[in-house]
Amino acid sequence: MMQLSDHSRNRLLHTFSLWDVEQEYSQHVSDYLVNGWPPGSFYTAVFANDFVSAMVSSHPGNRIDPLKNLAGWMLNHMPVQARGSYDRVNKWIGMSNDDRRTALEQAKLIYDTKTEVWLILKNEHTSDPYDRAVA
Numbered sequence: 001m002m003q004l005s006d007h008s009r010n011r012l013l014h015t016f017s018l019w020d021v022e023q024e025y026s027q028h029v030s031d032y033l034v035n036g037w038p039p040g041s042f043y044t045a046v047f048a049n050d051f052v053s054a055m056v057s058s059h060p061g062n063r064i065d066p067l068k069n070l071a072g073w074m075l076n077h078m079p080v081q082a083r084g085s086y087d088r089v090n091k092w093i094g095m096s097n098d099d100r101r102t103a104l105e106q107a108k109l110i111y112d113t114k115t116e117v118w119l120i121l122k123n124e125h126t127s128d129p130y131d132r133a134v135a
Contacts, residue, residue, distance in 0.1 A: 002034050002097045007119045008110035010126045015109060017129035019073040022066045026130070029070070033082060033109070036093045036100055046070070047078075048086040079103040 004012075012034070016026040032039040032047070045053035046067075074083055081103050082092040092100070104110045111119065119126070 002101055004034060004110060005116040005120060006128075007124065007126045008116055010128055011111060012104075012109045014129050015077045016073060019076075020066075020069045021073050022069075023130045025066065025070050029073075029078075032092070033078070033104060034100070036095060036097075038093055039089075044086070044089055047074075047083045047089045049084055050086070077107060077109060079107045079109075 009030075012030060013026060016023075016029075021029075028039055028043050031037045032043065038044070039047065041057040042054055042059065042062075045051075045057060081088060081095075083089070095103075101110070105112045
């Protein structure tokens with residue numbers, strides 16, 4: 001499992017909040033991107049750009065507008081190595097933590113480890129964008 005500081009975790013969550021991606025969706029996507037956890041049939045189909053399979057395996061409570069927000073986030077933020085086909089999804093899951101981390105750093109979804117340490121040493125404030133009590 002990849003270890004992220006709160007700064008990197010909140011940087012990733014901030015990108016989701018920019019697109020109004022629902023917290024439930026962001027958690028599944030984060031688990032897949034950061035830890036390489038298999039995302040389940042619905043998210044696997046979404047990440048693989050398989051509309052028909054995504055709709056067939058979708059939860060009945062899923063609505064179009066939140067899915068459009070997720071799609072916008074994916075197009076603008078998700079590393080291309082992690083989306084676009086079943087082959088890419090499977091390769092992402094099989095990647096090492098170091099390779100996934102490098103891709104997430106390059107996509108500017110998380111901080112590199114040097115910046116993480118610097119932010120921690122500076123005692124830089126960070127907050128979870130989904131924590132409504134703080135917002």
